[in-house]
Amino acid sequence: MPADATHEPYFVALGDGRYRPTERASGAWQPGEMHFAPLGGLLTHAIERHRGARHASEAAPLLLxxxxxxxxxFLALDETAVRVETRRPGRTIELTEAVASIAGRDVAVxxxxxxxxLDTAAVEGGAAAPLPSPSAMRPAEFAGEWGGGYVRSIELRDDGDRAPGRGRAWQRTAHPLVEGEAVAPVARWIGLxxxxxxxxxxxxxxxxxxxxLDLTVHLxxxxxxAWVGFDTTVSFGPSGQGITHTALHDERGHVxxxxxxxxxxxAPAAG
Structure with a gap:
């Protein structure tokens, strides 16, 4: 199910680094909120676009x-401005920063x-255990308590063996990340x-x-x-902190x- 331009995008490019989120980007925790998943994809898109303009003529690519x-x-479902800066330029490593702001306030960095x-195939190793393919899993849905347009925009498949704090699944979306700008595949992938x-x-x-509070992705x-595979474990501690940790896969294997x-x-309703 590749991206289909007839599907509503998550964002519409307005020019000058400004983007309008659509209802597809709405969040799961409360009304009027943007889900961070598509915003993370948008920030990745802005970084890749910035770097593409800087490195278009270079022979050796730099990979994320x-x-x-x-x-x-709070991520309001409202016009979002993104600014990008190269923090540490280089030929072999480079650090780039993107900041999203809404109504003049920085909301994510x-x-x-x-x-x-480089060719390091001779020493490749250490990958996580394989994940069954999307075709080997069954169509599924997020928990009914989750709301928002983003959750409803995702195709989800799982292995039917979810337990509290443990699950394996695949996700993809038919909705374009950004309308009006070419988007790198890695930005669409990270946006899930x-x-x-x-x-x-x-x-x-x-x-x-x-x-x-955050999201860190190591590749x-x-x-x-288009598919993102998740082998996920959630841990809650005794004093209000928790961690969601995931081995990420594509259809070739561990990524x-x-x-x-x-x-x-x-939750407020629970007192």
């Missing part, structure tokens, strides 16, 4: 090795490390990862809140295709890992 995202506050592509926090929930989200190779820091608290 790590993305970190920090969520600074992303920092990307890229490193030079933040939903890991909803795959293997330990507690029902209408009873307990566990929003993530040991470039992902391919890397993601981690999310959770702030765990009773």
């Amino acid at each position: 090795a790590r993305m970190t995202f920090d969520i600074l506050g 992303a920092r990307a490390w890229h490193s030079v592509a 990862i933040d939903a890991a926090n909803g795959i293997a929930v330990r507690e029902a989200p209408d009873a307990w809140g566990f929003p993530n 040991h190779r470039e992902p391919e295709g 890397g890992f993601s981690s999310q820091t959770l702030t765990v608290r009773p």
Whole structure:
């Protein structure tokens, strides 16, 4: 199910680094909120676009090795401005930063490390255990307590063996990340990862809140295709902290890992 331009995009490019989110980007925790997953994809897109303009003539590509995202506050479903800066230029490694702001307030920051592509196949090893293919899993849905347009925009498949804090699944979307700008495949791929926090929930989200404060993605190779595979474990500690940790896969195999820091608290309805 490749991206289809007849599907509503998550963002519409307005020019000058400004983007309008659509209802497809709406969040799962409360009305009027943007889900971070597509915003993470948008920040990755902005970084890749910035770097493409800088490095178009270079023979040796730099590949994305790590993305970190920090969520600074409430993500209103409103026009979003993105500014990008190269923090550490280089021929073999480079650090780039992108900041998203809404209504003049910074709401998220992303920092990307890229490193030079080299042939290291002779020493390749250490990959996580394989994940059954999407075709080997069954169509599924997110927990009914999750709301928002983003959750409803995702095609989800799982192995039918979810347990509290543990799950294996695949996700893809037919919705373009950005309308009006060419988008790198890695940006679309990373735009699905933040939903890991909803795959293997330990507690029902209408009873307990566990929003993530950040998202870190480490890659040991470039992902391919539209499907993102998740082998996810969620841990809650005794004092309000938690972690969602995921081995990430594409249809070729293991690609890397993601981690999310959770702030765990009773939902208002639960007292």
